[in-house]
Amino acid sequence: MMSLGIGRKDRGMKPLIQACLFDVFGTCVDWRGSVSRAVAAAVPGVEAEAFATAWRAQYDPAMARVREGARGYVALDELHLENLDTVARSFAVEIPDRVLLNAAWEQLDPWPDVVAGLTRLKREVIIAPCSNGSIALMTRLARHAGLPWDCILGADIARGYKPQPEVYLASCAALRLPPEAVMMVAAHNDDLIAARAAGLRTAFVPRPTEHGPGQVRDLIAQSDWDVIAGDFIDLAEKVAALGPGGGVSRAGA
Amino acid sequence: MMSLGIGRKDRGMKPLIQACLFDVFGTCVDWRGSVSRAVAAAVPGVEAEAFATAWRAQYDPAMARVREGARGYVALDELHLENLDTVARSFAVEIPDRVLLNAAWEQLDPWPDVVAGLTRLKREVIIAPCSNGSIALMTRLARHAGLPWDCILGADIARGYKPQPEVYLASCAALRLPPEAVMMVAAHNDDLIAARAAGLRTAFVPRPTEHGPGQVRDLIAQSDWDVIAGDFIDLAEKVAALGPGGGVSRAGA
Incomplete structure (x- = not known):
């Protein structure tokens, strides 16, 4: 039961990752x-x-x-x-x-690994964008790019913009999950700093050409994010490997 | 362009159906x-x-x-x-x-025609639930029943319950579509009365055993809904047949 995530901690078990939320511009699409x-x-x-x-x-x-x-x-x-x-x-x-x-x-095109990686991840956990794009924008982008989201979360439901903590927290609350059962995935260290501060787990996937051939920022993980993956296929494998009872260690907790 | 629905009326054209919203309990699932x-x-x-x-x-x-x-x-x-x-x-x-x-x-099971009908409809228009169920409930139900929604709309984003008009209107607004470009699909005449009053197009699909073998209500369409279909396969064909430039006549308009 998905809903058993709430309260699991009280029973002395680490909560599992039950949902992955995604930054979209730059992380999923070019x-x-x-x-x-x-x-x-x-x-x-x-x-x-x-x-x-x-x-x-x-x-x-x-x-x-x-x-x-x-x-x-x-x-x-x-x-x-x-x-x-x-x-x-x-x-x-x-x-x-x-x-x-x-x-x-x-009508942005996905990076080559995204659709396969999301499709694999969706077998394990709920997947949804937590983007500053609206529901309308994210819905049409998903249809264009073939992103198999379970639902659309992010700025519109919080009526605010990342990195405000309420955007991450409203997205978790909409799924009725505690933040520690939710992993934010982004190619931007700043996004993950804010997600971690709001209590979410974090995963970094580099997109070294997002800003063109001379990109200087976000080339590497700048903290000990819970997962650091090469691409979305690698991310899906690493999340799947956490498995029942696995969980991930909570940096700083 | 999906977004061209807004303003189309101003240019003297009938807006096309660009999204279908669905009642879920009873209409999509048993x-x-x-x-x-x-x-x-x-x-x-x-x-x-x-x-x-x-x-x-x-x-x-x-x-x-x-x-x-x-x-x-x-x-x-x-x-x-x-x-x-x-x-x-x-x-x-x-x-x-x-x-x-x-x-x-x-974990409700879909009626037998639902997944195939929604999959066909999704090729034509945006599909989303406009249910009184929460985003959390609708997301998990979709994963259980295989409902291929583009996004989850309805009660949670309006913070109200059907048949309040704001639930239908907030769902259209979240897609940045005028109500006349959106069709509400339900097995319940009351739901469609409220949707039509809010300016949406309407489609009726009977579910004559929702309430068991002795069901007495909602056995037939009780008004001239824009589409009356036998099941979701028939609905998908009828919406597809509206085609570019087709539209549907707006009863009472």
Whole structure:
């Protein structure tokens, strides 16, 4: 019974990992390559990769205003559209159909190991995105990329943005699981720092080309995450190997 | 582009059906048979079918208190557990493990046409439950029954219970779709009355044995629902036949 995870600790047993939550942009899908191609198709003549990178660079500042309370929760779809307008101005280009181009974020291609790894993992545990993307965005992206999620969690159900702890905690609560029975998977050390602080288990999978050939950050695990895997196939094998009664040691606990 | 549904009406076109939302208990799965079997296994000597029916009879009154504001939103998992205690008292039986028995609601078997019909429909439109079950309950039920949902919508994201209009409207909004681009599918005429009042399209699929061999309600469509189908295979074919540019006429609009 999945629901037996709650209370297991009280009986002196380590809780097993019952769900894996995933960062999506960068961890599951290649936003840079996919958005660059969409920009090239929609805005002839623009330096597409520079435009895509500039668009993405607006992402964190836009969410920061929501996190800091300067504005109420606005779904990422809207932030992406506002950011597109900002970047179009700075590149001095006209976007023929901005809503159409904004949907590029719903059509990102997965890294090659992702679908097979998630399919394997789904046999062991509940799998769901815990992304800053909305339910709408994550649903359409899953259909495009073939991501076999059990449900969609993350920013929308918490009405907040990672790394706010409530985004991780609301996702665990929606599954009626204690944080220690849930593992956050990300290619970004910062995401895992926040997940660990909220009480979740952590897994790091490097994506060394997310930011292009000259990437300098997140090339390696910067802490003793519970699992460090080469890709999603390796992750699935390592989670499966934890097995009944296995669990993982809780760093710092 | 899925997102083009918004605004399509403004351009003088009928919006297409872009998502189908489903009632689950009774429409997708046979709660009565499944819960009766779980009761028989967990509580030897009790009249299992009568117990299951009595348990389910507490469902609507429990939700009514939330709908009417007599208590705040409480997930259905908790209401089911409270109702189990009530019914156990009235049957004068002890439940050896009430949390375990309550998980019977996560392990209901689908009607025979459901998985094939949903799989076919998923090729055409987004499919998601719009149930009074929680995200946790619907997620585990989907894993048990093999329901290939794109995401989980319904009571939890609205923090309310059908037939409150906000449950249907929050589910459409989570997909960033206008209600007229979304079709509610149910075996219950009352559910469809509420969905239509909220602006959604409607489809009726009869489940004439949901309440046992003597069922008297919901044996037929009691209104001119947009689609009336014999089962989920028929539903999938009828939705697919609407095709690009087809749409369905909006009764009363």
